[in-house]
Amino acid sequence: MITKRIIPCLDIKDGRVVKGTNFKGLNDVSSPIELARLYSDSLADELVFYDITASFEGRQLFTDILTQVASEIFIPLTVGGGINTVDDFDRVLKCGADKVSVNSGAIKNPLLIRDAARKYGDQCVVLSVDIKRVDGAFHVFAKGGREDTGIEAINWIKQGVANGAGEIVVNSIDTDGVKGGFDIELLKLVCDVVNVPVIASGGAGNMQHFVDLFKEIPDIDAGLAASIFHFGEVAIPDLKQELKRNDIIVRL
Amino acid sequence: MIAIVDYGVGNLFSLISSFKKIGADITVTADPKVIAESDGIILPGVGAFEDAARKLRDSGLDKVIIAETKKGKKLMGICLGMQMLFERSYEYGCHEGLGLLKGSIVPMKDTIPSDLKIPHIGWNALHFTRESDLFKYIKPDDCVYFVHSFYASDCDDSVIATAEYGKELTAAVQKDNVMGCQFHPEKSGEVGLNILRAFCEME
Numbered sequence: 001m002i003t004k005r006i007i008p009c010l011d012i013k014d015g016r017v018v019k020g021t022n023f024k025g026l027n028d029v030s031s032p033i034e035l036a037r038l039y040s041d042s043l044a045d046e047l048v049f050y051d052i053t054a055s056f057e058g059r060q061l062f063t064d065i066l067t068q069v070a071s072e073i074f075i076p077l078t079v080g081g082g083i084n085t086v087d088d089f090d091r092v093l094k095c096g097a098d099k100v101s102v103n104s105g106a107i108k109n110p111l112l113i114r115d116a117a118r119k120y121g122d123q124c125v126v127l128s129v130d131i132k133r134v135d136g137a138f139h140v141f142a143k144g145g146r147e148d149t150g151i152e153a154i155n156w157i158k159q160g161v162a163n164g165a166g167e168i169v170v171n172s173i174d175t176d177g178v179k180g181g182f183d184i185e186l187l188k189l190v191c192d193v194v195n196v197p198v199i200a201s202g203g204a205g206n207m208q209h210f211v212d213l214f215k216e217i218p219d220i221d222a223g224l225a226a227s228i229f230h231f232g233e234v235a236i237p238d239l240k241q242e243l244k245r246n247d248i249i250v251r252l
Numbered sequence: 253m254i255a256i257v258d259y260g261v262g263n264l265f266s267l268i269s270s271f272k273k274i275g276a277d278i279t280v281t282a283d284p285k286v287i288a289e290s291d292g293i294i295l296p297g298v299g300a301f302e303d304a305a306r307k308l309r310d311s312g313l314d315k316v317i318i319a320e321t322k323k324g325k326k327l328m329g330i331c332l333g334m335q336m337l338f339e340r341s342y343e344y345g346c347h348e349g350l351g352l353l354k355g356s357i358v359p360m361k362d363t364i365p366s367d368l369k370i371p372h373i374g375w376n377a378l379h380f381t382r383e384s385d386l387f388k389y390i391k392p393d394d395c396v397y398f399v400h401s402f403y404a405s406d407c408d409d410s411v412i413a414t415a416e417y418g419k420e421l422t423a424a425v426q427k428d429n430v431m432g433c434q435f436h437p438e439k440s441g442e443v444g445l446n447i448l449r450a451f452c453e454m455e
Binding site: 001002003005040045070071072074075076093094095096098121122123166167195196197221251 | 263265266269270272273298299369370371372373374375376377395397398399416417438439440441442444445
């Protein structure tokens, strides 16, 4: 049976890994290549690289880092950040990415998902969605969680899958950085409406949160986190053992 | 030297990096002469079967690959490259493959339980069904990375490993010098590198 995936996410700015709380107040953590190797050697099932650099120089640096990581790390790599066109897909796939994650780019142009899926296949297109509760409804936020688009999140995700998104990353802004556990309520809603893999993001503070995630939502495919892995609060091999002890199928 | 056949299907970045990592002597090529001079052939591929089969035929490389393997040269197809080794595929129609192995490529849809997601994507454990030198550095239940919606069926006795996803799906095949992996060894960590290493070391 297919294993549940544990995915460390590396936010890259100016060639370094950063991670903020609620997307603000970024701290420099470590070298992306060293961290990628460490994760790969310690049973991470996949890596997500997120380019949060706006400048052209920063983008070039990101491309170089991605190429370096992809030539040394032999697990799937997903890349996101600043993906607005099919050419952006092309750029990062040529650097060795396996999947490309779109977020604001799909909000600006929903056809981006369809065009990219037709060219590279559904399995290559990941729709990443930043979601926050607004007046009792789930809204899609853009620009790294700073801007409320007013779009209803569950319909947005359904539409994305219909257009060809092969995987969904659900990032709850409400739980992100709080370390109080994943947003089970939101994730259940998403899993109920799509038949593609769903990756939970935002809120992991300890190993039990991953156990709760996979136990409470059997349909969830993966748990993604950044800071708890970067700061060494949770080691992935320990997490995998803990999941196995709880009868959750993982790669060891 | 191992020849990686470049026929314009998919991105070879990771595959090339993997062979470099294990120190293998590789050449990425579409030149029949280079393929003829190689010690082994890697047939990669992602995307649609029909498109890939046509590109391989149009380039004339299908004949070279068939001729070289008939002489006993080792060949490994990866993902769609493995599927191309078979007689035919029913991916959107019926399309002819290289016919080096008996069997057909069929959709997972309708043959696995409907609650399972398609494509079969992620890490899954290998169940060995026959001994193979390809597995000399790995052990049963080691996980490898899959991304596919179609699988090889009615393979006679060429199946050497399966992976369970609603049913036992063909994961790796071998008939003498002709081998194939449905999964991506270049994305399967140390286990994948060890499979490529074993292939390179074969006579």
